Amino acid sequence: MKRQPFTILLHIALAIILAGAIVTHFFGIQGTLMLSAEAPAVSMFEQSSGPGHGEFPFAVSLSRVEIIYYPATTTPMDFRSEIEIDGRQITVAMNQVGEYNGWRFYQSGIGPDYSVFSISHDPWGIGLTYSGYALLGIGMLGFFFQKRTAWRSLLGKYRQGVAALLLLLAAAPAGAATLPAMQRPLAANFGKVLVYWNDRVCPMQTLARDVTSVLYGSETYQGMTPEQILSGWLFYYDQWQLDYLRSHPELKSVPPYPTTKAEKKLAEQLALVEWIGTGEIFRIYPYLTVNGTMEWLSLTGRRPSGMSLEQWTFMQTTMPAIKELLLNGKNILANEELAKLKEGQKKYAAGIELPSEAKINAERIYNRAVRPGFAGIPAIAIGMAALIMSLFKPAVRWMRLFSLAAAIILTLYVASAMGLLWWISGHIPLSNGPETMMFMALAALVGACFCRNMTLRGGLLIVAAMALFVTAMGGRTPRIGAMMPVLSSPLLSVHVMIVMISYALFLLIAILSAVALLSRSADRMRQLSVLNRLMLTPAVCLLGAGIFIGAVWANQSWGRYWGWDPKETCALIMWIVYALPAHWGSRYMAFFRKDRVLHTYLLLAILTVIFTYFGANYLLGGLHSYA
Helix, strand or coil, rough: CCCCHHHHHHHHHEEEEEHHHHHHHHHHHEEEEEEEEECCCECCCEEEECCCCCCCEEEEEEEEEEECCCCCCCEEEEEEEEEEECCEEEEEEEEEEEECCCCEEEEEEEECCEEEEEEEEEEHHHHHHHHHHHHHHHHHHCCCCCCCCHHHHHHHHHHCHHHHHHHHHCCCCCCCCCCCCCCCHHHHCCCCCCCEEECCEEEHHHHHHHHHHHHCCCCCCCEEEEHHHHHHHHHHHHHHHHHHHHHHHHHHHHCCCCHHHHHHHEEEEHHHHHHHHHHCCCCEEEEECCCEEEEEEECCCCCHHHHHHHHHHHHHHHHHHHHHHHCCCCHHHHHHHHHHHHHHHHHHHCCCCCHHHHHHHHEEEEEEECCCCHHHHHHHHHHHHHHHHHHHCCCCCHHHHHHHHHHHHHHHHHHHHHHHHHHHCCCCCCHHHHHHHHHHHHHHHHHHCCCCCHHHHHHHHHHHHHHEEEEEEHHCCCCCCCCCCCCCCHHHHHHHHHHHHHHHHHHHHHHHHHHHHHHHCCHHHHHHHHHHHHHHHHHHHHHHHHHHHHHHHHHHHCCCCCCCCCCHHHHHHHHHHHHHCCCCCHHHHHHHHHHHHHHHHHHHHHHHHHHHHHHHHHCCCCCCCCC
């Protein structure tokens, strides 16, 4: 062990992190403070843990509060408070901690004239824990350059695929319609009209796609596009409602209080039909209030007291004029009215930034072209073919070239989709389940592009396909939405990227273990054992790094770096499960040197990954829940 200083450092770092958690538990002070802008300075707070009686050694008061909104919306982008301590002004915001003499203030709630803060005083615990994180990072990096380790000895025996592994770690028709609707070119222009939907301003095409998917389970009906379908519901509601109720007789039996999943789905469809009928879903009229915020009013919205007669007339006459022209078959004039509507939106949103024409077109391309599920089909087909041929005919050159070309094309496709999503939404697309799975697919595809080993490339293509299929489970295209203020932190993006790459590696390891257990060749099983051992240690290190970067982010956002949240607990268990076979070089873990034992264990261990991602995210409660 004297020749393995970084291995020793890793275990020392874990002991220091544990010691920091113990110090925090017994000596750290936690609490809550609510301040009003009109109230005098206070020195007491509601203490929830730690020594003392909830008293500051100073007085603190609230100077002002501010809610920052996304442009042209009422969706909060950030919450900010100015507090005063001993004559000093301190800013507290989401992901911006206010600190004074070791006391830390975290923004946890806000109102028009008050703010709620989480309070923490834990200089020794945080110092110990962060020191442990730093030593852990140094230890994990140094481990891979450390000589005379079991993992390092494999590099000289089996170099094939190592370069690809390192790159992976660094990667981060028109039909005849029986229902009335707009003609397709006119409907396409209708899809460019701005609407307030899903807490953001987007083209009507996005609303049309979402509505059509809920009502019909696809994005077409009778050969019509989503824009045509939505225009039919808007301008010919009675006929479309009659057709829908006739073709969905099960809606008549929806109970008042649905309990089963099927009943809830029918209730959602019925509620959407009624919502469309009220016109409230079409929030297309921007109105700048007297306090400078932007509201989006619907077709049936009431006139605000401060609205000019000109704007009110615009709201009352635009859509009826378009409908009248459509009923009379005057499509050219209807198109001109649509153009006036879009110009009116810009006019009455003057001074507020609306999505540019380029972003609108980019979102329309994204809605039409991004189909993760479809991309997963060639990925799994070619991945399975490459994996099978690597076992029986590894020297087939055309399959190497074909699988490489497929990997490159799919990588460009997924990278372009994520790039579009990033530009449209304005944040790195790692804020929800489908987006993280798309990144996992991208990481696997990048690895497949640079991988010369056919077995690894086939496995990586299968990993990418699985991730793409999971992405598509929530819809054909991941929805674009505004990011919650607490999630707008660079640490979150780094945390998610690192963790998802580790998940991709664990899934690849499980696939190779399954192939090894099905193989009748002892040599093939041994080769796959070497590959899995090479990938296992970096995967465990990446997961550990992701967990502790997430802890730093949590400390910046919520004032605590570990709270035994279900996802945190599951991730810790998963890390321990995979850390055990990573110690196969130790005499205490010698049984993991047996190929069949190792592959069986790694195949079963993937269940912890599946439960950590799906169980903790969608089934269990907590801060990481996507449900």
